[in-house]
Amino acid sequence: MALIVQKFGGSSVADADKVRNVARIVTETYRKGHSVVVVLSAQGDTTDELIEKARELNPKASKREMDMLLATGEQISIALCAMAIERMGYQAISLTGWQAGMLTDSAYSAARIKRIHTERIRKELDKRKIVLVAGFQGINKYDDVTTLGRGGSDTSAVALAASLHADLCQIYTDVDGVYTADPRHVTGARKIDEITFDEMLELASLGAQVLHNRSVEMAKRYGVNMEVLSSFSGHMGTKVKEVVKTMEKNHVSGIAKDKNVARLALVGLADQPGIAFKIFSLLARKDINVDIILQSIGRNESKDISFTVARGDGPEAKRILEEHQQSIGFQSVELNEEVAKVSIVGAGMVNNAGVACKMFEALFSAGININMISTSEIKVSVLVDERDADRAVQAIHDRFFNEFGSN
Ligand code: ASP
Ligand code: MG
Numbered sequence: 001m002a003l004i005v006q007k008f009g010g011s012s013v014a015d016a017d018k019v020r021n022v023a024r025i026v027t028e029t030y031r032k033g034h035s036v037v038v039v040l041s042a043q044g045d046t047t048d049e050l051i052e053k054a055r056e057l058n059p060k061a062s063k064r065e066m067d068m069l070l071a072t073g074e075q076i077s078i079a080l081c082a083m084a085i086e087r088m089g090y091q092a093i094s095l096t097g098w099q100a101g102m103l104t105d106s107a108y109s110a111a112r113i114k115r116i117h118t119e120r121i122r123k124e125l126d127k128r129k130i131v132l133v134a135g136f137q138g139i140n141k142y143d144d145v146t147t148l149g150r151g152g153s154d155t156s157a158v159a160l161a162a163s164l165h166a167d168l169c170q171i172y173t174d175v176d177g178v179y180t181a182d183p184r185h186v187t188g189a190r191k192i193d194e195i196t197f198d199e200m201l202e203l204a205s206l207g208a209q210v211l212h213n214r215s216v217e218m219a220k221r222y223g224v225n226m227e228v229l230s231s232f233s234g235h236m237g238t239k240v241k242e243v244v245k246t247m248e249k250n251h252v253s254g255i256a257k258d259k260n261v262a263r264l265a266l267v268g269l270a271d272q273p274g275i276a277f278k279i280f281s282l283l284a285r286k287d288i289n290v291d292i293i294l295q296s297i298g299r300n301e302s303k304d305i306s307f308t309v310a311r312g313d314g315p316e317a318k319r320i321l322e323e324h325q326q327s328i329g330f331q332s333v334e335l336n337e338e339v340a341k342v343s344i345v346g347a348g349m350v351n352n353a354g355v356a357c358k359m360f361e362a363l364f365s366a367g368i369n370i371n372m373i374s375t376s377e378i379k380v381s382v383l384v385d386e387r388d389a390d391r392a393v394q395a396i397h398d399r400f401f402n403e404f405g406s407n
Contacts, residue, residue: 002167007039007157011174012231013077014044023084035125039135039157042073063108067147074134092130102138104146111146116163154215162222172231177238181255181397194244199253202345206256251355252346252400257393259340262314265306268331271298288313292374340389343381356380362399
């Protein structure tokens with residue numbers, strides 16, 4: 001029989017009916033003979049409400065006390081759910097992060113899990129109990145309560161699955177799984193049955209907010225099989241793993257749009273060694289991450305460099321460059337905050353020269369201009385004007401995924 005970790009997000013436990021629904025899913029799994037560890041988030045918007053309560057009293061509350069407060073949200077969920085399970089005639093026990101042996105470092109509000117002492121959980125599982133663990137929280141070496149950062153319950157679940165050597169970590173949420181594109185904006189978007197960790201990481205960082213990135217990184221590192229599924233629909237979800245069956249066939253798994261970008265263009269730089277180094281070390285010193293970089297071919301001893309940063313960093317990056325205009329030596333710097341990055345992601349893309357071409361063709365057919373291009377082993381990104389972004393995603397999606405497409 002398998003050991004399964006089932007995690008339910010805030011929307012899945014938002015009220016009594018929903019908690020009862022979770023109890024039903026959990027006990028069904030248990031009845032099949034599996035051992036079940038359940039990780040829960042705080043109900044609905046509880047965490048936000050707790051933050052608001054803190055703000056009323058002290059907008060500058062210490063992080064230690066914030067963690068003490070926020071950790072209560074998850075404790076309400078596990079206790080209520082244990083009660084619902086008991087009511088259904090099964091044995092359950094709820095455990096705080098501390099009781100469950102979740103040791104973290106001391107970075108309040110952004111703690112990292114260091115180790116999990118699983119003895120207590122094991123003991124309860126051996127008694128055939130359903131074990132409910134409060135997500136998002138742990139304890140540090142001073143025996144103080146810590147939290148893992150917003151959305152951290154996914155990470156709690158994967159960490160538990162890794163240290164218990166669970167057969168599967170199911171992440172229940174309010175969507176059916178991971179989609180080929182955002183189903184709220186793209187017609188024809190469909191659920192992906194299986195996806196690799198690397199693809200999931202790319203899609204997540206590109207704005208497909210289904211799973212917390214840290215949880216996927218951890219699942220990849222420890223080889224935890226994950227599944228994302230809906231706690232409401234009962235449909236098959238999306239499996240996230242190292243290698244997937246369909247990798248050969250499907251070159252592209254999904255398409256993502258990221259509006260959190262700005263482009264800076266430096267015009268009239270000297271065409272000589274050391275210029276790029278100067279520019280990007282200035283930005284690195286201020287912790288500004290640069291994503292796509294494009295350098296023109298030098299002509300008349302002059303060249304241009306353009307690059308993208310997170311939109312919030314745009315104005316500061318511009319200011320830094322202007323401050324150093326003399327020492328870098330350029331004519332002008334231009335900031336464009338009305339751009340978006342559209343990317344196709346697919347693990348099977350590596351050996352397929354035609355994939356990028358198909359993407360460009362789709363954009364050409366839709367009359368959309370490409371400002372910049374970047375590629376990696378599993379992704380091709382283009383920078384387009386923000387007003388074209390939704391149309392770009394739809395056009396690319398149609399090209400790769402509609403019934404006439406040959407993906
Ligand atoms: N309740 C926490 C939050 O809202 C943790 C989580 O939901 O994963 O961020
Ligand atoms: Mg939450």
